[in-house]
Every structure is written in structure tokens, then in C-alpha cells.
Amino acid sequence: VTQSRLLSGRFRLESLTCHWTPGNRGGLCSLPDCWGTPSSHKGDVEAFLLACPSLSTTRNELTISTERFLQDKPQLEEIVRQCLVLSPVQFWLDCSTMPAVISAEQS
Numbered sequence: 001v002t003q004s005r006l007l008s009g010r011f012r013l014e015s016l017t018c019h020w021t022p023g024n025r026g027g028l029c030s031l032p033d034c035w036g037t038p039s040s041h042k043g044d045v046e047a048f049l050l051a052c053p054s055l056s057t058t059r060n061e062l063t064i065s066t067e068r069f070l071q072d073k074p075q076l077e078e079i080v081r082q083c084l085v086l087s088p089v090q091f092w093l094d095c096s097t098m099p100a101v102i103s104a105e106q107s
Contacts, residue, residue: 006045007093014043029054049092079104 005011018027029035029043031054039053048055070077082100083091095101 003093009045011045013045013048015045018043031055045093046089049089 002011010016014021014024014029015027018025024030027043028040029047029052031052033054033056034040034043034052041047041051050059066080070080079100080091083095083098086098086100090098
């Protein structure tokens with residue numbers, strides 16, 4: 001359900017809730033390391049997945065986990081790299097429609 005909402009733009013990130021949240025009309029990220037700080041940013045899906053300082057620890061853990069997974073699967077390494085260069089947001093949300101993944105599946 002969360003993935004579907006993120007893909008459709010209906011996940012209740014601040015960029016959506018700013019329409020009915022009087023205290024945050026700018027749609028800025030309200031997580032602790034962001035709200036009211038110099039690193040404050042728009043609370044959208046791209047920032048949520050790629051840049052939000054409040055989520056950096058989780059993002060680092062995900063990167064480490066992905067690298068460990070790929071160590072035993074060198075054939076996937078290039079596909080993952082291509083996808084991350086093309087569109088990191090698309091990769092993390094749903095890589096099944098990315099050209100490199102489709103080509104790998106067909107061969």
C-alpha cells in the first residue's frame with residue numbers, strides 16, 4: 001500500500017498535506033533533523049528517498065545492505081548501477097519498469 005501511494009503521489013508527505021495543514025503551507029519536511037533548520041527542504045518523494053537528513057541513517061543502512069547483497073551477484077551490479085544513474089527514485093520505488101531490468105529479464 002505504501003509503495004502504491006508513493007508511486008501515485010498520494011502518500012501523505014508534506015508536499016501533499018500542505019494543502020490542509022495551516023502551519024506548513026510551504027510543504028517543508030517536518031522530520032526532526034529538518035523542520036526549522038537550515039537543511040529544511042520540500043517534503044516530497046525525491047527528498048524523502050534521496051536527501052532528507054532525518055533519514056540519512058536509514059538510507060546508509062539500505063546502501064550497505066544493497067552492496068552486501070550484490071557482492072555475491074556480480075551480474076546484478078551493472079544493472080543496479082545503470083538504474084541508479086538513470087533514476088534513483090524509480091529504482092527504489094519500482095525498478096521493474098526500468099529498461100536495464102526489462103532487458104536483463106528478457107535475456
